[in-house]
């Protein structure tokens with residue numbers, strides 16, 4: 532088994548994405564619960580990473596097959612439709628073809644099976660940056676988001692980097708891997724903000740790919756709504772803040788190797 536190359540020290544006080552781009556291979560993985568989670572929660576960040584030459588893979592633990600109020604739609608039809616929307620959104624952002632685990636919407640469990648599937652993806656694609664839901668935020672939160680976020684955290688540490696976890700992966704020559712950093716979206720304790728203004732239009736287009744969820748809205752209409760909302764938030768912000776107006780906010784986690 533080949534051991535990983537030594538990792539240069541990531542300065543915890545410097546800008547995370549700049550540090551990573553300079554010091555580790557530019558590979559990222561987004562693990563979310565439903566098609567459209569990525570686009571809403573971190574579509575700007577993904578678009579930005581792709582534009583800066585990162586390889587970004589999207590993994591979706593369910594296919595969102597409950598996300599409708601239409602009584603005439605079956606779960607199978609909806610899953611197929613939503614997977615197709617996710618593929619289109621990934622293409623718009625410049626990400627790789629998404630992977631779907633296919634668990635039923637609303638029934639995610641942080642169990643051996645889910646963690647094993649995440650570990651396998653980490654060992655195959657070896658991302659240095661992982662984006663997922665904050666699985667530890669208290670209060671109103673979709674259970675699939677919470678449990679996907681927890682499973683990803685547990686898969687990264689300790690499982691993916693210890694060869695005795697999920698040892699069958701060795702039969703495919705997959706070796707242990709631990710990413711350098713994680714960004715948790717949907718957090719109430721954000722300490723890292725990504726300025727998404729340069730890619731706002733791409734994010735809007737990727738969100739709009741999910742027509743089963745948001746209907747036929749126009750790009751101009753959505754851009755206008757978002758700009759108004761961002762300006763309203765800016766007015767509420769402390770005047771001293773240096774946070775970008777159009778931003779995606781995360782809780783940052785650095786892993787030691």
Ligand SMILES: [Zn+2]
Pocket residue numbers: 564565568673676
């Ligand atoms: Zn969701």
